[in-house]
Amino acid sequence: MIKVASYNTHKSIGTDRRRDPERTLHVLNEIDADVIALQEADRRFGRRMSVIAPHLLEEHTDWKPVPVTMRPMSMGWHGNVILVRKGAHILDCEPIHLPALEPRGAVMADLRVNGVPLRIIGMHLDLSGLWRRRQAHAILSHIAASAKPLPAVLMGDLNEWSTARGCLRDFGRDFAFAPCGRSFHARRPVATLDRIMASRDLTILEAGVHESAAARTASDHLPIWARLAPA
Numbered sequence: 001m002i003k004v005a006s007y008n009t010h011k012s013i014g015t016d017r018r019r020d021p022e023r024t025l026h027v028l029n030e031i032d033a034d035v036i037a038l039q040e041a042d043r044r045f046g047r048r049m050s051v052i053a054p055h056l057l058e059e060h061t062d063w064k065p066v067p068v069t070m071r072p073m074s075m076g077w078h079g080n081v082i083l084v085r086k087g088a089h090i091l092d093c094e095p096i097h098l099p100a101l102e103p104r105g106a107v108m109a110d111l112r113v114n115g116v117p118l119r120i121i122g123m124h125l126d127l128s129g130l131w132r133r134r135q136a137h138a139i140l141s142h143i144a145a146s147a148k149p150l151p152a153v154l155m156g157d158l159n160e161w162s163t164a165r166g167c168l169r170d171f172g173r174d175f176a177f178a179p180c181g182r183s184f185h186a187r188r189p190v191a192t193l194d195r196i197m198a199s200r201d202l203t204i205l206e207a208g209v210h211e212s213a214a215a216r217t218a219s220d221h222l223p224i225w226a227r228l229a230p231a
Helices: 021-031 054-060 129-144 166-172 213-218
Strands: 002-008 035-039 063-065 081-085 089-097 105-113 116-124 152-157 175-177 194-199 202-209 224-230
Touching: 002 021, 002 116, 002 152, 002 194, 021 054, 021 213, 035 105, 035 116, 035 152, 054 063, 081 105, 081 116, 089 116, 089 129, 105 129, 116 129, 129 166, 166 175, 166 194, 194 202, 194 224
Parallel strands: 002 035, 116 152
Antiparallel strands: 002 224, 035 081, 063 081, 089 105, 105 116, 152 194, 175 194, 202 224
16 A cells, blocks of 8 residues: 655645744645645745755655655756655666746656556646646656556646546546545635546545645645555
């Protein structure tokens, strides 16, 4: 069994408008997943520095970042980061360039977690429905072009309010959605913007939203999680 999670950390700026990376780490430790996809993990401007200092991640958590960084001070690609247990094996990784009006990207990693080979894609899609569908197509095409197929989990902030249209319909042709629940806004969740999707060779055992007191203040999104097993 593997636990995965997705969390838009909002650059560690909480609902109290304070930036507190250590509070973000506290929430991650509460979730305690084997693999975590982060969004908005870098500062938006300048050198796009990682909000969470690497030494804090090393000293206070059981995770390491998948090395897809394209900038020296960043931890990921356009704010997307995949964290894995320090004991997991990273077999391969790469950024995925997405069509967009503003900087957007996704990250992909092939892992061996608890002895199970797994492909993880972390993403943060556009606010525009037209661009979301283009980005979904780019991600699905990238997966289809991979030389070695693996059980796959797609996670992230899809920015899609509809439950049956747009990019969700595109992803839904090949992937099952984990029934996590509403994750935005953290203080009063009304929208299911964050999603976890699994390929048909994985079984979704359970899923949910992490709704601790710390999570309600650490970001404007709540983290989501799912437990998976090979089908």
